[in-house]
Amino acid sequence: MNIDVLRKKNRQLTLLILVLIGMTLLSANITNFKFMHSLLSVSEAFKWIASNLMITGESLQKLPSILDKLLETIILSIISTTTASVFALLLAILGSQATRVNMFFSTLSRFIASVFRNVPIVAWALILLLSFGQNALTGYFALFLTTLGFLTRAFTETIDETSNSSVEALKATGATYFQVVYNAVIPECAPQIVSWILFMIETNIRSSTLIGILTGTGIGFSFDLYYKSMDYNMVSLITMSIVVVVIGIELISNYVRRVIL
Numbered sequence: 733m734n735i736d737v738l739r740k741k742n743r744q745l746t747l748l749i750l751v752l753i754g755m756t757l758l759s760a761n762i763t764n765f766k767f768m769h770s771l772l773s774v775s776e777a778f779k780w781i782a783s784n785l786m787i788t789g790e791s792l793q794k795l796p797s798i799l800d801k802l803l804e805t806i807i808l809s810i811i812s813t814t815t816a817s818v819f820a821l822l823l824a825i826l827g828s829q830a831t832r833v834n835m836f837f838s839t840l841s842r843f844i845a846s847v848f849r850n851v852p853i854v855a856w857a858l859i860l861l862l863s864f865g866q867n868a869l870t871g872y873f874a875l876f877l878t879t880l881g882f883l884t885r886a887f888t889e890t891i892d893e894t895s896n897s898s899v900e901a902l903k904a905t906g907a908t909y910f911q912v913v914y915n916a917v918i919p920e921c922a923p924q925i926v927s928w929i930l931f932m933i934e935t936n937i938r939s940s941t942l943i944g945i946l947t948g949t950g951i952g953f954s955f956d957l958y959y960k961s962m963d964y965n966m967v968s969l970i971t972m973s974i975v976v977v978v979i980g981i982e983l984i985s986n987y988v989r990r991v992i993l
Contacts, residue, residue: 785968794966795973798954802973805950806981808868809936812875817929820845820880824887830899831891831917833909841884848881853939857946866948874943875936883928890924891917923992930985937978 760767825831827841857874864870898916907915918925944952951970958966 784964785971786965787969787972788965791963791965791969795969798951798966798970798973801951801954802977804868805940805944805952806937806977808871808950809875809940810933812872812940813879813929813932813936816876816879817883817925817932820883820887821925823880823884824891825913825917827884827888828891830894831909831913842888845881845884845888848877849885850881851878853878853943854946857943861946866946868947868949871940871943871947871949874947875940878939879932879936883932886928887921887925890921890928894920926992927989930988934978934982934985937981941974 759765823841823844826833826837827845829838832838853874856877857870860870860873864873894917898920899912902912902916940950941952941955944950944954945956947953951974955967955970958964958970
């Protein structure tokens with residue numbers, strides 16, 4: 733019996749691999765993608781990067797101004813994440829099966845999360861540009877809406893996965909809805925909620941670079957400006973600055989996660 737089950741699983745795995753290969757080849761044929769040409773171009777691409785994207789002494793002189801723009805991007809990412817997390821927690825409490833007030837608010841919360849999460853952040857930025865123009869407010873709202881949708885979904889699942897024992901115990905003692913949420917749900921979910929917030933801060937720092945290109949703000953605007961003027965030394969400096977900051981924030985958030993989880 734075990735041999736038959738193993739053979740069945742092997743056949744399923746083989747079929748899955750063949751389907752994936754077929755989909756890859758079909759997609760490459762439709763898009764006129766050439767694998768060999770791409771592989772041969774890799775070495776040329778790295779040669780160009782090595783010869784053009786070099787940080788020079790002249791570019792380092794402009795590092796303070798780059799750091800100012802980078803700080804603006806970091807602050808925008810943090811503010812948009814923290815404010816969105818407050819509203820996301822409220823929507824998650826209304827949307828969770830464990831803490832929902834009624835079916836209407838639960839469905840509405842999940843609908844809002846689905847809409848905001850599934851619209852790409854670039855699409856939000858382009859839509860908001862029509863109303864607010866190229867400024868930091870546009871970037872803030874684009875990050876805010878996307879973060880709100882993602883965190884609402886994440887917080888809702890976190891609350892749903894927590895144990896209901898403490899909730900039922902408080903309800904048995906006659907605790908009100910707000911007492912149950914404040915004394916049972918939030919304390920039990922707090923470590924996972926903080927972890928999700930840290931994750932979104934990391935993600936939004938990366939996203940805000942792209943948003944800055946569209947909104948004309950932050951480090952993204954500086955990158956776009958120097959890239960269009962073909963100042964690749966400055967482009968290299970900006971890129972390395974972003975990489976260092978993102979890695980640093982990721983290390984800090986990983987440390988915080990290990991402490992709280």
